[in-house]
Amino acid sequence: MLEVREGMTLPEALDALDRSRLDRPAEVVRGVLEEYDYRFKETLKNRLEVLPAAREPDPPRLQAKMSLMPGQVYQLVTEERELALHREEAFGVGAVRVDHRTFSLREGDRRVGRIDQFPNHGFVFTNKEPCLALSVVELDGRRWYHYRSALKESWWSEIPYAVTTDAGSGELVALTIEGAGWFLSTRHLKMFAECEPIHVPLLAALHHGLVFRNSG
Numbered sequence: 001m002l003e004v005r006e007g008m009t010l011p012e013a014l015d016a017l018d019r020s021r022l023d024r025p026a027e028v029v030r031g032v033l034e035e036y037d038y039r040f041k042e043t044l045k046n047r048l049e050v051l052p053a054a055r056e057p058d059p060p061r062l063q064a065k066m067s068l069m070p071g072q073v074y075q076l077v078t079e080e081r082e083l084a085l086h087r088e089e090a091f092g093v094g095a096v097r098v099d100h101r102t103f104s105l106r107e108g109d110r111r112v113g114r115i116d117q118f119p120n121h122g123f124v125f126t127n128k129e130p131c132l133a134l135s136v137v138e139l140d141g142r143r144w145y146h147y148r149s150a151l152k153e154s155w156w157s158e159i160p161y162a163v164t165t166d167a168g169s170g171e172l173v174a175l176t177i178e179g180a181g182w183f184l185s186t187r188h189l190k191m192f193a194e195c196e197p198i199h200v201p202l203l204a205a206l207h208h209g210l211v212f213r214n215s216g
Contacts, residue, residue: 001167002145004136007091009099010118013134021170022134022147022163029151029161032177036188038062040204048204050189062197064205073103074205078197083107085115085205097121103210105139105202113139117210132160135206136167140196143167146206151177162207166193176207 002016014022040050040062050062063077067084074085084106092098098119105113116136120129135146145165150158161177172192178185187207189200 001143002136004116006089007100008116008118010120010131010134011129013118013136014129014131017145018170021165022145023130023149024163024172024175026151029163029175029177032161032175032188032190033179036190038189038191038200038204039186040189041186042208048201048208050200050204060197062201062204064201064208073210076105076198076201076205078201081107081196081198083112083198083202085210101210113137115206115210133209135210137164137202137206139199139202144173146203148207148209160207162203164203164206174203176203 002013036053038050038052040048043049046066048064050064051059061077061079065075065077067073067075072084072086076083076085086104086106088102088104090098091100099121101117101119103115103117104111105115115138118134120132122129130149132148132150134148137144137146143166145167146162147165148160148162150160152158159178161175163172164174165172173195174189174191174193176187176189178187187204189203189207
């Protein structure tokens with residue numbers, strides 16, 4: 001199991017892990033486009049709306065809302081629960097490069113979880129490392145690895161996806177992949193392990209990189 005330390009880089013984190021327990025074959029990832037449990041997309045109201053694959057007249061509320069509070073990135077919302085995702089620390093080399101970001105998950109005044117994110121700094125077209133970012137997620141007594149990558153369609157296009165695995169057993173928790181949309185791409189999420197409703201918008205936010213594209 002990965003022992004996270006301050007300032008750790010993505011290559012160091014990946015070297016400490018078994019890559020076969022993080023990624024999954026392309027055909028398995030692509031299968032989510034045909035058979036998925038949830039779909040989500042960014043709305044014009046700066047939120048990720050998550051809907052069940054089966055169309056329901058009154059679907060449960062599952063959202064990752066962009067926050068206007070200082071230092072707060074998201075409000076993760078379900079019918080039963082609401083968590084706040086806060087930026088905490090950033091470690092790196094120089095004034096610009098960040099190798100390791102930390103986030104906290106808070107329920108009211110109580111800290112209930114943590115995320116350590118290790119981004120890839122490679123340039124497009126020259127990046128030989130397929131992992132775009134690795135996040136270590138701790139919440140509700142669970143520890144996950146969230147591995148983001150992309151399937152190459154051609155030299156100019158790719159399909160982003162993410163694999164979430166249990167940090168202890170290596171078992172698959174969830175797969176997310178992007179699909180075509182009219183204006184904004186739609187993501188498809190398939191669960192392979194039983195989770196709480198709050199975990200669904202959290203997975204949506206993780207796949208989105210813990211930022212909104214129009215917010216930097």
